[in-house]
Amino acid sequence: MASGQAPTLAQPRQFKLDKESELRVEVGPDSPLRARLLSGTAELFGTELPPQNWLPIPPRSKIAIFTWHGATIELEGISEVEYVADETPMVSYVNVHAILDGRRARAKASQGSDLDTSQGPRVIVVGPTDSGKSTLCRMLLSWACKQSWKPTFVDLDIGQGSITLPGCIAATPVEMPIDAVEGIPLEMPLVYFFGHTTPSSHGELYKVLTKELAQTLERQFSGNAESRAAGMVINTMGWVEGLGYELLLHAIDTFKANVVLVLGQEKLCSVLKDVLKSKSNVDVVKLHKSGGVVLRNQKVRQKSRSCKIKEYFYGLANDLSPHSNIINFSDVAIYRIGGGPQAPRSALPIGADPVADPTRVVAVNINRDLLHQVLAVSYAKESDQIISSNVAGFIYVTDIDIQRKKITYLAPCAGELPSKLLIMGSLTWLES
Known part of the structure; x- marks a missing residue:
């Protein structure tokens, strides 16, 4: 197969790699692909491949299977790009x-x-x-x-x-x-x-x-x-x-x-x-950076972020079942960090401009703006501990009922939230 040419059919194909060379593969957004080591030894990003075991390669992946001493690799499925490179760092x-x-x-x-x-x-x-x-x-x-x-x-x-x-x-x-x-x-x-x-x-x-x-x-x-x-x-x-x-x-x-x-x-x-x-x-x-590094545009990076959020709730292979829960507005307190109200000019030294405090913790009014937000669940006990506290996990807001004062959200597991203090940033997700 010519270097860099993508196969049109999903039939298995083998690549014989000389020592210190690598097989580079780019997988499309919807194409299932798998790889296995037939002979020799090889590794994927530092982790050795077990012999004869099929390894599923997730969609949108860019992988490089490297061998120190020589190997034969088999691919099955469709990729966008696949080629052997003998110049690697x-x-x-x-x-x-x-x-x-x-x-x-x-x-x-x-x-x-x-x-x-x-x-x-x-x-x-x-x-x-x-x-x-x-x-x-x-x-x-x-x-x-x-x-x-x-x-x-x-x-x-x-x-x-x-x-x-x-x-x-x-x-x-x-x-x-x-x-x-x-x-x-x-x-x-x-x-x-x-x-x-x-x-x-x-x-x-x-x-x-x-x-x-x-x-x-x-x-x-x-x-x-x-x-x-x-x-x-x-x-x-x-x-x-x-x-x-x-x-x-x-x-x-x-x-x-x-x-x-x-x-x-x-x-x-x-x-x-x-x-x-x-x-x-x-x-x-x-x-030196590897010649296999692929440049990603803004759209690809955005898609990657979206996939990462989906994976958090649904698992890598869509094998998790997140839980939808409903809570009252009064059950939680939502905060944003930074951009708090500016001090009035009258309270500042002459000639100084008002500046928002970048680490000020500000309570957020619950309204429709929260829809599709990913919120962090803080381990903090009080709002003034939010910045110095790590987080337990994340929830995704799927509905805000202003009349009934209820929030519907998705969480990775059932049960009560470990804390009622939630942090809001600008991280949003549209579940597809």
Whole structure:
């Protein structure tokens, strides 16, 4: 088959891969496709493929099955693109993993001494949109788990969300190689609801929540030597200029990152090296992005967000049954963070402009504007604890009955909400 040519029929076809090459496949929005390893060894984003087992590839997926020593792969179903590539950056990626592995071993060996030397690598992956950041994070995590480490994955990418819904920053320990289809297993993720898919007008709130997450992780690490030695892998947004760049520096500082991996942008790498040169313990490393990385336009990214929200309520394979519930307006209190009422000019120093407090918690009047909103259920007991509290989960508002003062909502499971304090952002979803 010619390179890059999509098959017209769904008949099985085999690809013989030489060592250090990969099969790249792009799946359409509605096409079922599956893959299996017939011979040799191969991995998908750092996780080994079991021999002879069919692996379902979800719609809209872009995958790369890589082999270190050679393999034969069989595909069945229809894809939009499939081709074998022998130029990949995988050797440089696995070299980074080997260095991180050595640092983890040294951190573990120095346990019982001071906290600095017993701290494993804190790796932050940065680069522009669609440079393969989340895929590299996934590989580094899976390879670490293969060596019996349990690193913590921190996701600061509010645009897409690898751990939970878009609009959140989150962290979770990863204890085993990440399942190629199911993604990251979630035992007890730590989730803070930012509420928007871009930080453009909420930069200060993003910084505050980033700091809350970092402080919580520091507390956990101080009491858990194993997690401390395993360290963190931190995924970031693709916005690397202006405010995006400012938030990137803030994240490097806040999480005390000591390895900065820059994907696919010479200029960003050079600027970061210059800015961070005063920090002797921070290594800035430039890595090539994979040729298999696919650029996504705004529409595709929006669709991806919508699928992520649907998956939260209905499961990856539409195999979950969310519950529809009705509550009274009086049963809940809904808040928005930021954009609170401005101080009147008379209360300000002469010449100062009124500015909305970016972290002010404001009560929201319940009305039809809440329809189709995704709301976070906060663990906070009082409204003044909302910013410093993580969230239990999410609900989706399907109806507002103003006359009867009732809210109908969808929740992933039955039963009462764990809290009556709900947070509203600008995250909406139209159930299709």
